[in-house]
Amino acid sequence: MRLLYVEDNEKLALNTSASLRKNSFVVDWVSNGEDAVHSVKSFDYDAIILDLGLPDMDGLSVLQAVKQVNSEIPVIICTARDALEDRLSGLNSGADDYLVKPFDVSELVARIKAVLRRPGGALGLHLAAGNITFETNERTVKIDDTPVRFSRRELDLLELFMRRKGRVLSKDGIENALYGFDAPPTPNAIEVATHRLRKKLIEQGATCSIHTLRGIGYILEDNRT
Numbered sequence: 001m002r003l004l005y006v007e008d009n010e011k012l013a014l015n016t017s018a019s020l021r022k023n024s025f026v027v028d029w030v031s032n033g034e035d036a037v038h039s040v041k042s043f044d045y046d047a048i049i050l051d052l053g054l055p056d057m058d059g060l061s062v063l064q065a066v067k068q069v070n071s072e073i074p075v076i077i078c079t080a081r082d083a084l085e086d087r088l089s090g091l092n093s094g095a096d097d098y099l100v101k102p103f104d105v106s107e108l109v110a111r112i113k114a115v116l117r118r119p120g121g122a123l124g125l126h127l128a129a130g131n132i133t134f135e136t137n138e139r140t141v142k143i144d145d146t147p148v149r150f151s152r153r154e155l156d157l158l159e160l161f162m163r164r165k166g167r168v169l170s171k172d173g174i175e176n177a178l179y180g181f182d183a184p185p186t187p188n189a190i191e192v193a194t195h196r197l198r199k200k201l202i203e204q205g206a207t208c209s210i211h212t213l214r215g216i217g218y219i220l221e222d223n224r225t
Contacts, residue, residue: 001046002026006036019105028180033057037065052079067094074115127162130207130222143204161220170217
């Protein structure tokens with residue numbers, strides 16, 4: 001899951017971003033409204049965390065601009081503005097949730113997952129493909145009910161394939177989902193990661209395989225169908 005974090009307090013942003021990454025989110029941090037709008041136009045995000053007190057634009061103006069680009073993207077406002085009228089204004093302007101600073105990152109993570117589980121959201125708690133099951137909260141995978149260990153990158157990639165089971169994923173699509181703009185993948189990183197994951201699934205007896213569609217991308221399909 002790739003998040004855009006819009007926050008002008010550098011210390012808070014760096015600490016929160018690090019905690020979100022430990023919870024398996026890809027995080028792009030920007031410190032002003034202009035960069036936020038530009039990022040939404042340039043990349044696909046599963047959700048946005050938005051401060052209201054930005055140096056160049058009011059956060060509500062950023063919210064409106066973001067919704068014009070992508071009306072479906074969930075936005076969680078995180079701000080020190082705790083008055084009832086501020087909350088109402090944010091929610092009535094299109095925000096999906098409103099969190100007052102200071103907050104615990106565990107609550108922010110729970111709220112992100114909550115908005116992503118809503119109808120049309122990107123997140124489901126339980127994923128299944130063939131004989132593979134993935135519990136996204138615990139980040140655990142079983143094949144034929146047997147726990148299998150994967151590296152963090154393998155888990156991220158497997159989750160992406162399982163969420164798009166039966167659909168083609170391009171290399172650019174995988175990069176966009178798994179890598180932030182501050183940590184781009186090295187050359188051939190997608191090919192290497194996909195090869196390793198494919199090999200491990202075969203070794204563990206998975207009934208789903210990752211197939212390469214030359215010049216197009218990759219697809220996870222159930223071999224039994």
